[in-house]
Amino acid sequence: MDMAVIELSRLQFALTALYHFLFVPLTLGLSFMLVIMESIYVITKRPIWRVITRFWGKLFGINFVLGVATGLTMEFEFGMNWAYYAHYVGDIFGAPLAIEGLMAFFLEATMVGVMFFGWDKLGRVQHLLVTFLVALGTNLSALWILIANGWMQNPVGATFNPDTMRMEVSNFGDVLFNPVAQAKFVHTVSAGYVCAATFVMGVSAYYLLRGKWTNVARRSMMVASAFGLAASLSVVVLGDESGYTLTDNQKMKLAAIEAMWKTEEAPAAITVFGLPDIQARTTHFAVEVPYVMGLIGTRSLTGKIDGIEDLVLRADSRIRSGVIAYDAVQKLKVNRNDVAARAVFEEHKRDIGYALLLKRYVSDPRQATNEQIMKAAADTIPNVPVLFFLFRIMAGIGFLFIAYFAAAFWCASACGFRRNWFLRLATFMLPLPWIAIEFGWMVAEIGRQPWSVDGVLPTFLGASSLTVPQVWATIIGFTALYGSLAVIEVRLMLASIRKGPVEHAPDEVAHEGPFAPLPAE
Structure with missing residues (x-):
């Protein structure tokens, strides 16, 4: 294997995913805000709410197009860049995408x-x-995508078939109702x-500061302040619930986020800051x-949260068990009837994936030395400093939004x-x-390493099986294409915002209304 290609x-994939995720959150949120705004129009029959809905709908449409264009590219990448992944787990991963x-x-x-x-x-x-x-x-799309991603984080409802040498669905209900997927969604x-x-x-504040479209802006802000307060809470x-699911399903990710090297006495403390x-x-x-991490992670004062060092020892044990399963698979390839x-x-069989970690050091895991097994076990530790700081920035911004929308x-x-x-x-x-969302996505994906599943x-x-020049060519090509699309999208959004809802506004709305421009302070 060529680690440079990998x-x-x-x-x-990280660049395309992060770029795609610039558009997805705004699409998800604006779609239901449009429902709220148009519901007010239907109930009150006031033309201004039709104007408001159509204006924000136009911005939703621009964003929606870019989200679709970037999302389709990501699905092609599973075949282009991750062919063996698509072959090995496509039976499960492909179903939610379809x-x-x-x-x-x-x-x-x-x-x-x-x-x-x-x-x-x-x-x-x-x-x-x-x-x-x-x-x-829009929200159902997010549900099925996150069911697929949640399975990568917590692969339930599937087993390895030694006859086909692939992972296959054993219980689709478990895949669908995966607790990690539901919490992530x-x-x-x-x-x-x-x-x-x-x-x-x-955007509404921009209008009010300039004394433009004040009727539209104030009403939009009233809807957004209530919607945002409920959403920020x-x-x-729900982020706390996501942390709770990590305790059972991704112990190493939780320990790395907290930089918890050793298992502490229950209940564990949370580290607000550190190096x-x-x-x-x-x-x-x-x-x-004190106590906070234990309460978040176990919902009790007695449950323990495992530290990184203990989890590495557990990985060592699972690798050795996986080697036994790997040896059995090789025998079954020769004779399927070997009882x-x-x-x-x-x-x-539940540990066979751990034996595959050894393929980074030796072609046949059965030939691995104790030193190689220890290296493979240590590889299960993700990038602790990166996870530690990204999570705290994300969480800090989340709490800031509660205060902000309460003030709004x-x-x-x-x-x-x-x-x-x-x-x-x-x-x-x-x-x-966007900063908090992108950081949160990075925490989820970096924390899963060294695993794709x-x-x-x-x-x-x-x-x-690609070459370094081939991958560089696609990276440069995608970057150039997405960079151009980003410039186009931003210019379209800014042009629509500067123009305002004038093309949809009747005269009484176009010439403002009872709200005078803001007084200078």
Whole structure:
């Protein structure tokens, strides 16, 4: 294997995934905000809410197109860059992706056209139903994608078949109701809602600071402040649930996020700040809060959270068990009717993925030395400092949004968004949800390493047989294409924001309304 090809393939997929995820959260959140805004229009029959819905719908459409374009490329990458991964686990991983296309994407793509061009052809209630179906399709897409990703984090409902030498579905219900997938879905979707609410707040604040479209801006901010407050609270609560699922399913990721080198007495403290030292296996200048990590991770005062060193020893034991399973598989390849070999395989099959970690050091895991087994066990430790700091930045921004939207909710009733300091704060907050979301995605994916599917398939075995120049060519090509698309998308969004909702506004809205421009402070 060529590790340069593997690392470049990882870089390419990371770049395309992070780029795609710039558009997904805003699409998720804006879709349901459009439902809320149009519901107000249907109930009140006031034209201004139609104007508001169509304006934010236009921005949703621009963002939606870029999200689709970048998402399709990612699916092709499984075949181009990760061919063995697609072969080995495609029976499980491919099913949610196919269902996403058939159930969610077709619904979303069909209804979005009706939503944009059906304003004058459908009744108010009919058009609201179409908008709701767009939002439903958008969020169902996220559900199926995160079911697939959740299986990579916690591969339930599947077993290795020594006859086909592939992973196969054993219980699709377990795949569908995977606790990791469900926790990731609600947490990710809530983060998208926060993103959209922050976006609407920031753009509306821009209008109010300039005394433009104040009728549209204030009403938009009122919806966004309530929606954002509920969503920001949900993000923190559901993020706590995600942490709880790690205790049972991804112990090493949890230990790495906390830089918990040794198993502590229950209940474990949470480290608010520190400097993790990989070489010394310690965290310098640690600032800890007693009991909190134990409560988050185990929901009790008696449950323990395993430390990194103990988990490495456990990985060592599982590698040795996996070698036994690997040997049994080799015997079954020669004679499928070898009853003794099949019995040995059934006893140790849950650890066969750990034996594959040894292929980084030796072609036949059965020939591995104790030193190589120890190296493979140590490889199960992800990048602790990166996870430690990314998680704390993400969590810090999450708590900041609770305070921000609480202030927005108060400002909606107390001052009608007439305080310039708050409006400037709203524009400053605009990039923060994307930073938190991208960091959260990096925590999830870096924390899974060295696995492409946790405990099943090491990342370095999943790559296609490519050359370094081939991977560099696609990285450069995708970067150039996506860079151009990013420039186009940003220019379209900014042009639409500068223009405002004028093409949809009746005269009484176009010439503002009862709200005067903001007084100077």
